[in-house]
Amino acid sequence: MITIVDYNAGNLRSVKRACDAVGIDSKITEDADAVVKAGRIIFPGVGAAESAMETVKSRGLDDALREAVRRGTPVLGICIGAQIILDRSEEGDVACLGLIPGNTVRFKLRDPRLKVPHIGWNEVRVEKPHPLLAGFEPGDELYFVHSYYPSPRDPERVYATSDYGGAFCCALGQGNLFATQFHPEKSGPIGLGVLQRFSRWDGTC
Amino acid sequence: MGRNVLSKRVIACLDVRDGKLAKSIKFVDTKDIGDPVEKAREYYRGGLDELVFYDITASSDARGIMLDVVEKVAAEVFIPFSVGGGIRSVEDATNLRLAGAEKINVNSAAVKDPELIARCSRAIGAQSVVLSMDVKRCTPSATIPSGYEIVINGGRTPVGRDAIAWAREGERLGAGELVVNSIDADGTREGYEIRLTRLVADAVQVPVIASGGAGKPEHLYEVLTEGHADAALVASMVHYGDYTVLELKEYLRSRGVKVRMPRAVSI
Numbered sequence: 001m002i003t004i005v006d007y008n009a010g011n012l013r014s015v016k017r018a019c020d021a022v023g024i025d026s027k028i029t030e031d032a033d034a035v036v037k038a039g040r041i042i043f044p045g046v047g048a049a050e051s052a053m054e055t056v057k058s059r060g061l062d063d064a065l066r067e068a069v070r071r072g073t074p075v076l077g078i079c080i081g082a083q084i085i086l087d088r089s090e091e092g093d094v095a096c097l098g099l100i101p102g103n104t105v106r107f108k109l110r111d112p113r114l115k116v117p118h119i120g121w122n123e124v125r126v127e128k129p130h131p132l133l134a135g136f137e138p139g140d141e142l143y144f145v146h147s148y149y150p151s152p153r154d155p156e157r158v159y160a161t162s163d164y165g166g167a168f169c170c171a172l173g174q175g176n177l178f179a180t181q182f183h184p185e186k187s188g189p190i191g192l193g194v195l196q197r198f199s200r201w202d203g204t205c
Numbered sequence: 206m207g208r209n210v211l212s213k214r215v216i217a218c219l220d221v222r223d224g225k226l227a228k229s230i231k232f233v234d235t236k237d238i239g240d241p242v243e244k245a246r247e248y249y250r251g252g253l254d255e256l257v258f259y260d261i262t263a264s265s266d267a268r269g270i271m272l273d274v275v276e277k278v279a280a281e282v283f284i285p286f287s288v289g290g291g292i293r294s295v296e297d298a299t300n301l302r303l304a305g306a307e308k309i310n311v312n313s314a315a316v317k318d319p320e321l322i323a324r325c326s327r328a329i330g331a332q333s334v335v336l337s338m339d340v341k342r343c344t345p346s347a348t349i350p351s352g353y354e355i356v357i358n359g360g361r362t363p364v365g366r367d368a369i370a371w372a373r374e375g376e377r378l379g380a381g382e383l384v385v386n387s388i389d390a391d392g393t394r395e396g397y398e399i400r401l402t403r404l405v406a407d408a409v410q411v412p413v414i415a416s417g418g419a420g421k422p423e424h425l426y427e428v429l430t431e432g433h434a435d436a437a438l439v440a441s442m443v444h445y446g447d448y449t450v451l452e453l454k455e456y457l458r459s460r461g462v463k464v465r466m467p468r469a470v471s472i
Contacts, residue, residue: 014305017280047330113210115410117332117381120211120435121254121465141212141465143285145332164211186285186307188249189470 002199003038005065006030007055009045009080011185015195018185022192024199032064040199041068043179045080046145049104050092052080062097069099069177074203076132076195077179082150082172085179091148100174102152109165117147122162124170124182130159130205132178133171135193142182142191144170149181176203212465213429214254214436215453216414217443219244221290222261224270226444242277244444249282251450252467256282257310257384257438260290268297272304279305287335293318298325302333310384312337313357316364316371319378326379335414336380340368340401341388353401360388368401369408376409383409384438386416394420394441397428406433414438422448422456429462 004015006028019026019042026042035041043065045052056062069075077085084096089104096104107116121141126133149168152158160171162182170181178198184191219241220227226241245256256278260271268291275288288301289310298309309329315321315336326334339360345352353368372383385405387398397418406413412435415428425437442448454464 013303014279014307017305018283021280021283046332115412115435118211119332119381119412120214122211135470137468139466140468145285186283188284188467192283193470 001038002026002040002042003034004028004042004044005035005061005081007045007052007059007061009047009052011044011046011079011183014183014185015042015044015078018192018195019199022196022199024195030059030061032060035061035064036067036071038068038073041065041073041075042198043075043077043081043085044185045078045084047080048091049080049084049089049096049148050094052084053089053094053096056084056097065097066099072176072203074198074201075177076198077177078185079146079181079183082179082181083148085177086150086152089148099177100150100152100157100172101154102150102157104148105151106148107164107168111165114165117145118164119145121187122164122182124160124162126160128156128159130171130173130178131201132194132197133160134197135190136160140190142170142184142187144182146181150179173205175205178205210463211435212254212463213434213457214414215425215450215457215464216255216257216436216438217248217253217450218257218259218416218438218440219444220259220261220440221271221274224274227261241274242281245278245282245286248443248450249284252454252465253284253450254465255284255436256286258286258288258290258306259310260288262291272300275301275304275306289335289337292325293321295324295328298329298334302329308333308335308382310335310337312339315375316355316357316366319374322375322378322380326381331379331381334380335382335384336372336375337384337386338368338371338375339386339388340398342398351404353404356388360391369404372405372409376411380411382412382414384414384416385434386438387418390418391416392441393418396420396424397432397434397437399427399432402428402432402434406435412436422453425453426457426460426462429457
């Protein structure tokens, strides 16, 4: 059973539907206690870091997530869920969960052909093997929709990068916590594979 | 094309009326060609990048049918898709998002009420709001300097607005993407309106999706290169089985356009 954390993030139901399609049991909850006790957590998101953090805090989900991560529960963050696990976000200059040292930063692009938000399919390059990225092949493309990206302080936390006016981190992790800037739930069979591997992941890497 | 350039997208457009698939030729005499959910599934498996559904149902009391189609598609198709047709309020937009649409398309209602774009953008985010523009050629004038005018009601009613000005306005109000649909080219299968697409693409920062007139793979190549489009919308050329999505992508790739190639994945 996967617990999908509800903090009014837009893609909750998309994530649930993707889990359903690959035969993973999941439930959506906004209850902090349920998150602490969960066996496995997806922390999804679309939207803005500032309002996301407001809702996370008002529901006590910040402490619940910290506690779950401390207990060793496998956690998968997606998009905003990959951004607010860092210390701070440039979006609204807001303090975030601080689960992985570093900041979330905005694309600063010189090439006028490159537009922000970065919307579309882009190649994901695995920098360091991780159980959740096990099925990836060079040239695989996944779906992105974002203007900011996670920038962990320790390069060892970066598991995959993508290029948009330069390389940026699109998958990061630390122990039982893993997160992707791309959307596995909107990236076809390759994305669904990430969710399926997460449903069996023991939280080690 | 370097690695820093996003893949160009191939998007299939499905016109839906009363829950069934239809393809319009010049917006008149639509013909039923099947089940939208089945077609969406087929394209998803074939490597399509994105889908657009236009609800052309005439009566507003049939809205529930479209939400039902959206939910069914969302349960099986794991690529982004957008829904347009008859969206007049934030509530319409939110309902479609909750039913599983990644984005919503506004068109005529936004021409009549431009603030609708801003309201939707605030509610669901700019990345989920697509402004679809129906455009017709006209004689350039003081009000329409580009010679491309916005039209509504399926192309029948000109509104006296320049397409380029409207594209900029739409971007300013918070549309995250634009669909540029040429009424002159729509249904002809003789190629996209390249000049129009390029004028719009060069005037805005947001991605531009070219629409109307695709009949051959060369047409996609032209609009994605000369036309400066970020994505190409296709309809009848794939609906009637003349080309598969994979054939279109292989062609584009052979001409040096970066596209996402699907591969078999066992999950």
